[in-house]
Amino acid sequence: MNTTADQPVIEVADLYRTFGKRAVINHLSLEIYRGETLVIMGGSGCGKSTLLRHIIGVMKPTSGSIKIFGEETTAMNERELTGIRRRFGMLFQSGALLASLTVGENVALPLIEHTKLTPDEIEQVVKDKLEIVGLKGFERMKPAEISGGMKKRVGLARALALDPELLFSDEPTSGLDPIMTAVVDRLTLDLTRKRGMTAVVVTHDMTSAFRIATRMIMLGRGSIIAQGTPDEIRNCDNPEVQQFINGEADGPVPLNISQDEDHPHIAPRPLVTARGRFHNKTP
Amino acid sequence: MKNYLQLNLSLLYWVFIAPFKGQFFKLSPIIRQMVFIGVRAVPMVALTALTIGITLAMQSARSLQQLGAEIYVPNLVTVALLREMGPVLIAVIVIGRSGSAVAAELGTMKVSEEIEALEVMAINPVRFLIVPRFLAMLVMLPALIILGNYVGIFGGWLVCWLALDFNVAGFILGALESSDLWDLYSGVVKSVVFAWLVITIACNAGMHVEGGAEGVGQATTKSVVHGLLAMLVSNALLTVLFFFGR
Ligand SMILES: Nc1ncnc2c1ncn2[C@@H]1O[C@H](COP(=O)(O)OP(=O)(O)OP(=O)(O)O)[C@@H](O)[C@H]1O
Ligand SMILES: [Mg+2]
Numbered sequence: 001m002n003t004t005a006d007q008p009v010i011e012v013a014d015l016y017r018t019f020g021k022r023a024v025i026n027h028l029s030l031e032i033y034r035g036e037t038l039v040i041m042g043g044s045g046c047g048k049s050t051l052l053r054h055i056i057g058v059m060k061p062t063s064g065s066i067k068i069f070g071e072e073t074t075a076m077n078e079r080e081l082t083g084i085r086r087r088f089g090m091l092f093q094s095g096a097l098l099a100s101l102t103v104g105e106n107v108a109l110p111l112i113e114h115t116k117l118t119p120d121e122i123e124q125v126v127k128d129k130l131e132i133v134g135l136k137g138f139e140r141m142k143p144a145e146i147s148g149g150m151k152k153r154v155g156l157a158r159a160l161a162l163d164p165e166l167l168f169s170d171e172p173t174s175g176l177d178p179i180m181t182a183v184v185d186r187l188t189l190d191l192t193r194k195r196g197m198t199a200v201v202v203t204h205d206m207t208s209a210f211r212i213a214t215r216m217i218m219l220g221r222g223s224i225i226a227q228g229t230p231d232e233i234r235n236c237d238n239p240e241v242q243q244f245i246n247g248e249a250d251g252p253v254p255l256n257i258s259q260d261e262d263h264p265h266i267a268p269r270p271l272v273t274a275r276g277r278f279h280n281k282t283p
Numbered sequence: 284m285k286n287y288l289q290l291n292l293s294l295l296y297w298v299f300i301a302p303f304k305g306q307f308f309k310l311s312p313i314i315r316q317m318v319f320i321g322v323r324a325v326p327m328v329a330l331t332a333l334t335i336g337i338t339l340a341m342q343s344a345r346s347l348q349q350l351g352a353e354i355y356v357p358n359l360v361t362v363a364l365l366r367e368m369g370p371v372l373i374a375v376i377v378i379g380r381s382g383s384a385v386a387a388e389l390g391t392m393k394v395s396e397e398i399e400a401l402e403v404m405a406i407n408p409v410r411f412l413i414v415p416r417f418l419a420m421l422v423m424l425p426a427l428i429i430l431g432n433y434v435g436i437f438g439g440w441l442v443c444w445l446a447l448d449f450n451v452a453g454f455i456l457g458a459l460e461s462s463d464l465w466d467l468y469s470g471v472v473k474s475v476v477f478a479w480l481v482i483t484i485a486c487n488a489g490m491h492v493e494g495g496a497e498g499v500g501q502a503t504t505k506s507v508v509h510g511l512l513a514m515l516v517s518n519a520l521l522t523v524l525f526f527f528g529r
Pocket of ligand 1: 019024042043044045046047048049050051093
């Protein structure tokens, strides 16, 4: 249970995961230390969300090991995972708010379930958490009534409700305006610097990435292409990394991840299948 | 099938074992589900039961008239309703209305990552989402069926009163004379079994949706079709057990 400063908070070793025949995570190893803000970058569909899903234990790897707070999670059952999950927060790419509850109830949910606070205290915590993400007074709205960026921030408030030691954010700033992005970035910085929280952030937003990262990882085709401090990444001579951080259309990063080799029976003649599907009733 | 058995096992754990370990379930979500599954179904159930009562009475009146035995109409209506028609047809309504809604709701939660989010917050989805629906169904379906029995018998009485010149006392006497308490109990036992099957099938279909909106649609259909089949087969088995084996 006890993690000393030099022992990694998260230790991923030789993680391997396939969907069908395609390896989405290909023998990936990484370590994350206390107080770090690790930014994970990489093209769309390269497996960033999938990597997070494995680390938080909602997906099981084909092979490989994952240790959180020094404990192996891949072989744990639901009940054993519960203990570890209370110690981290996760912001999903889609927000993943419970649609049947109000914004306030969503943020209150972990507090109601896992603490013995009184309703008044919970209400106060909810108010505080919503305020730090800039959503004061939105407690009574339903998730369907707020914008995409607001959902993200409610998801962040919920992830922070229990003051976790470890925060996973899947694209916390996508869909936010530049000012809100800066607010959320400052929040992450505050939490990691002042409270010693460890953050793992997936993002496509390079400004935000360089602002918060203490270390960066670039993923491609399921494994790590480059890693290092923000300065090392900025000056890295890998052309894929340069293309990515400068946002250029031409370069070595493949535009389309082809699935042909893996699914020869699906790929050919898509239009014919489509026509058969939609027009077979015409005379 | 493996998923279904697993779901039942964890449901049993959360309903019967966890409360003794100090993890009680909360009342307010159960009540919310009872309103949704049960109370809102009352008009439909009442209308169904009324029409069944009326048609049963009309059909039996015609046949019995040929034997000069209209006097037995109340008996026939009551027995048929309590033993078979009430439980089965009201379960059909509840499957179509509440079972499908539960499957669609849970399926939507599954595809929008809500169930994953619950797991990550260390909240067990079975305890949080399924237990309230399960308990609500287990209370409300039998309650609806008892209500349906009354309404159906009332429908039978309407026919007897308007068309066959029964008086109220005659009808009630006939109804009481033909049915013993066991008829009522067997219907209630059936309804508890139906409730269990309907809600677990619907929850299982919803929790294991794959893909997007299309998957939710398929799960909804599956919950209705499998729910109906399971209900009808178990009804036949229970009828054998209750009325044929004795
Ligand atoms: N449940 C699944 N079944 C099959 N394939 C999947 C599944 N989940 C993810 N994948 C595949 O894994 C790959 C990586 O997906 P993932 O969601 O991790 O991408 P990502 O890096 O988060 O992309 P984005 O930046 O767009 O969010 C995709 O090619 C996707 O097709
Ligand atoms: Mg993603």
